Amino acid sequence: MGITDQDTSAISGVAVVPPGLEEAAAAELTALGCQAGPPLRRAVRFQTNLAGYYRLHLQARLPFRLLRELASFPCHSRDELYAGVQRAVDWGRWLPPGASFRVDATGSAPGLNHSHYSALQVKNALVDLQRQQWGARSSVDLDDPDLALHLHLGGGAAALSIDGSGASLHKRGYRAAMGLAPLKENLAAGLIALTGWDGSVPLADPLCGSGTLLIEAACIALGRAPGLGRRFGLERWPDFNPQLWQQEQEAAAALARETLPCGKALAPIVGMEQDAGVLEQARSNAKAAGVAEALDLRQGDCRDFEPPPEPGILVCNPPYGERLGGGLGGGEALESLYADLGRMLKERCSGWSLWLLSGNPELTGALRMKASRRIPISNGGIDCRWLHYEIR
Structure with missing residues (x-):
C-alpha cells in the first residue's frame, strides 16, 4: 500500500x-x-x-x-x-x-x-x-x-x-454465550485457514459445541469483517484520523456478501451438538455474527451424524481429558467417544478430509486413523496438534 x-x-x-x-x-x-x-x-x-x-x-x-x-x-x-x-x-x-x-x-x-x-x-x-x-x-x-x-x-x-486494540481482537462481540472451554475466535479462524476451506465444498463439525469453528468459517467465506461494531484503543490516540477511519470502516462493511466471491452459493455448513443448551448458544452466537442463515445446526449425538452427500471438510475439537471433558465423564468415556467417532467417520464420511484438534495423543489413537499432517498449536496453554486425515 x-x-x-x-x-x-x-x-x-x-x-x-x-x-x-x-x-x-x-x-x-x-x-x-x-x-x-x-x-x-x-x-x-x-x-x-x-x-x-x-x-x-x-x-x-x-x-x-x-x-x-x-x-x-x-x-x-x-x-x-x-x-x-x-x-x-x-x-x-x-x-x-x-x-x-x-x-x-x-x-x-x-x-x-x-x-x-x-x-x-x-x-x-x-x-x-x-x-x-x-x-x-x-x-x-x-x-x-x-x-x-x-x-x-x-x-x-x-x-x-x-x-491499538483495546480489548483483545479475538473478542468479536457475537459470543455472549460460551460453552465449556471454548476456542478463542482468532484461533478458530486460524484453524479454518489452515484447512484451506474456501466455501466451495461442504464443511461439517459433528461435535460443534457453541459453534465457533463453523461461525468463523462462515464469516470468512461471506466477508464478515471481524472488527466492525466495536471500539478500539486507537480511537483515543492524538493522531486518530476520523475520516480515514470511516473510509476503512465503509470498505470493511462493503466486503459482506451472501454468496462466495465468484457468485456461487455457499456450500452447506453443518454442525451437530448433543446438549440442547449448548446448541442454543451456538444458534444465538451465529445469529449475533450475522451468519445464522448459512449454518445448519442440529441436535444429536456425533455417533448419529449424517454428512452432506457431497464430500467436503470435517473440523472437530473434541474434549481432550479432565480439564475439557465436561459431562462426558473420565478417560474411559472419552476413549469410547473417540473410538465411536472414528468408526462413524470411516462408515459415513469416505472421501472427506478431517481436521481434528488433539490435546491428548492417547485419545486420538482411539480413532484408529493415521494423520497425514500434524501442525503444533497451543489452545489456552494446552499443547495441541491440528491433525489432518484423509478418510478412505
Whole structure:
C-alpha cells in the first residue's frame, strides 16, 4: 500500500498471534496490504501506513493485538530504560496528565529480569517526567486506559509500542454465550485457514459445541469483517484520523456478501451438538455474527451424524481429558467417544478430509486413523496438534 496524502507516516508494528499460527498470520497481513516480516514466536512484524493499520484492526482475523512501535533505543540497564522512555516521544502529545495509561512488559535486560518491575520502571519514568513538566501526573487504568503501552526488552534494546486494540481482537462481540472451554475466535479462524476451506465444498463439525469453528468459517467465506461494531484503543490516540477511519470502516462493511466471491452459493455448513443448551448458544452466537442463515445446526449425538452427500471438510475439537471433558465423564468415556467417532467417520464420511484438534495423543489413537499432517498449536496453554486425515 502506498502512503496517501492523509497518511504521511510509515508504521512499524507487531501482530501478537496464537502460537502455531505465525505463518498463517503473516499471510493474512500480506493479503491486507502490509509488508510482513518473517514470522517470530507468537508474533509477526509488519510495516504499513495509518490506513493499513486501521484496516488490520477491522479485517484481520488471527491477531490478539496489533502493536504500533513508538520508539526503540539501546537498553542495557534500568537507568538506560528510564532515560530512554522519557526521551522516546513527545509525551505532552501522547500522554498528557489528563489521560490514563497502562504498561505491559515482556523480555529482559541486565537488571530488568521481571516484567512487572520493567513495567514499573516505564511508569515511573513517565509520571516523574509529567510531574517535572506539568506538576501533575496521569492515573494508571489497568482495564480501559487511554494509552496502553507495551515494552519489549531484548538484544540490548528496548522497543516501546502502543496497543491499538483495546480489548483483545479475538473478542468479536457475537459470543455472549460460551460453552465449556471454548476456542478463542482468532484461533478458530486460524484453524479454518489452515484447512484451506474456501466455501466451495461442504464443511461439517459433528461435535460443534457453541459453534465457533463453523461461525468463523462462515464469516470468512461471506466477508464478515471481524472488527466492525466495536471500539478500539486507537480511537483515543492524538493522531486518530476520523475520516480515514470511516473510509476503512465503509470498505470493511462493503466486503459482506451472501454468496462466495465468484457468485456461487455457499456450500452447506453443518454442525451437530448433543446438549440442547449448548446448541442454543451456538444458534444465538451465529445469529449475533450475522451468519445464522448459512449454518445448519442440529441436535444429536456425533455417533448419529449424517454428512452432506457431497464430500467436503470435517473440523472437530473434541474434549481432550479432565480439564475439557465436561459431562462426558473420565478417560474411559472419552476413549469410547473417540473410538465411536472414528468408526462413524470411516462408515459415513469416505472421501472427506478431517481436521481434528488433539490435546491428548492417547485419545486420538482411539480413532484408529493415521494423520497425514500434524501442525503444533497451543489452545489456552494446552499443547495441541491440528491433525489432518484423509478418510478412505
